[in-house]
Amino acid sequence: MAAPAAPGRVLPTLNEDGTRRWLRPKPSSGAWYSRRVVVAWLLIFVYIAIPHIYINGKPAMLLDLQRREFTFVGTTFLPTDTLLLMLLAISVVIGVFLASALAGRVWCGWACPQTVYMEFVYRPIERLFEGGPRGSLQLDREMKHFHPRRLAKLAVYFVLSSFLAHTFLAYFVGWDQVMHWAFGSPNAHPVGFAIVTMTTIAMLLDFTYFREQTCMVACPYGRWQSALLDNDSLIVAYDYNRGEPRGKGKDRTGKGDCVDCQACVTTCPTGIDIRNGLQMECIHCTQCMDACDAVMDKVGKPKGLIRYSSRAALAGKGKHFLRTRTVMYPVAFAVVFGAFLYQLTHKDAADVTLLGPAGAPFMLEPNGNVVNQFRVRVANRTGTDHAYRVDVTGDDDMKVIAPLSPLTVKPGHTETMPVFVTLPADDFEEGVKSVKVTITDGAAYTGTFEYRLAGPMHDTDDRHERRDRGKDHK
Ligand code: SF4
Ligand code: SF4
Secondary structure, eight states: OOOOOOSSOSSTTBOTTSOBOOOOOOOOOSHHHHHHHHHHHHHHHHHHHGGGOEETTEESEEEETTTTEEEETTEEEOTTOHHHHHHHHHHHHHHHHHHHHHHSSHIIIIIOHHHHHIIIIIHHHHHHHHTHHHHHHHHHHTTOTTOHHHHHHHHHHHHHHHHHHHHHHHHHHOHHHHHHHHHSOTTTOHHHHHHHHHHHHHHHHIIIIITHHIIIIIOSHHHHHHHHOOTTSOEEEEOHHHHOSOOOSSOOTTOOSOOOOOHHHHTOTTOOOGGGOSOTTOOOOOHHHHHHHHHHHHHTOOSOSEEEEOHHHHTTOOOOOOOHHHHHHHHHHHHHHHHHHHHHHTOOSEEEEEEOOSSOSOEEOTTSOEEEEEEEEEEEOSSSOEEEEEEEESOTTOEEEOTTOSEEEOTTOEEEEEEEEEEOGGGOBTTEEEEEEEEEOSSSOEEEEEEEEEOOOOOHHHHHHHHHHHHHHO
16 A cells, blocks of 8 residues: 655655655856856865865875874874864854854855755756756656666766765875875775775765755754854845735736746755745755846846845844844854964974873882883974984983984874883882973974883882991991
């Protein structure tokens, strides 16, 4: 027995019988589309160019997940830069909050790579091969999924997705590595080959199959929308006061300006009807604005029945730029981003961490001396090689062995060297001896740290007695 049909459409991309409703939006040329084309192609150029741009000898952007190092605009953040990265991440989040409060989902509609590639690369190719939205719908109706035109489109999609996958991966491993994977034998680097293949398939599936589902189901931003926007945020909105009651026909007596032509619906890439108000699926792409403006032109009405406005303005409550969130977000952004810039400009030329022993806290030699082992981890933040020397002071009887000192560290790299410190057991007070560890490259960096060596606990009187006995023997 067939499942009972849902009472009306539940989702814009779901038919009442539960099957996928494929969207073949009709393109709408107009003033907003022209602006978006310029922005989109500028962004496509930027997205593709970024992995090839170098600043101070470093990529403009490299998210090296394996080494947990992130490079932005020529500055590398090392795994130890937790505070810096946290401040940067919070700044970005506050920036998104502020942009949303002011201009709604401007990122989704104008700049998100998903929208930009889908609407300005993949969909135009689809229209070219399938004969526009009508041709695509015809193929859908006739279920000609393997029609030669569709297969040809898929072949072009595959090449494009492969290129985008390589570009995307270059953000994480660098362009040289991607080229090495691309042109080397798969046998020589099976993991790299698998990563490239899987990313290409993911891109192809995203732009061929998932499409608007990525925005509506996978991306959390739309779901945050109700929290990020307020009544005064700029959104793409239908002026219901002017448009309602909607109705077809030349006789407009008692009717609003909406002629119920559905042009705003058939052009929508997420399949919604903007006249139903602000919806989670609306990515604020402005296509319905162009579609409706063209209709208004035809029927001799002023443009802007669908326009950038706010819910407060549409309800006749005026425009309010200054609101709690448009004051608080910039203040919070200034504080957090200011702290980030301060930290960034005041960080040392090296990042040094003293790491305790991995096993036992100390060892006892047959002669009773105590051996401590610790490690010095050095991250070189400068742009040149530096050799770091380690010195330990604080006890005249101390013997220090640092077999790797001086340790050469490449720019942006992190290296670790072991240090062995031997002391007579008597030099420990309550099982502890504090020493000073100095690390220096003799030029850009010198840092001194206190380190507590561990030793055996013994009774203080015993120790003094043994020391006195030692004196008597002399
Ligand atoms: S309702 Fe308009 S602005 Fe929103 S996604 Fe659809 S076409 Fe774009
Ligand atoms: S395009 Fe404009 S006139 Fe046509 S249905 Fe949409 S809002 Fe109404």
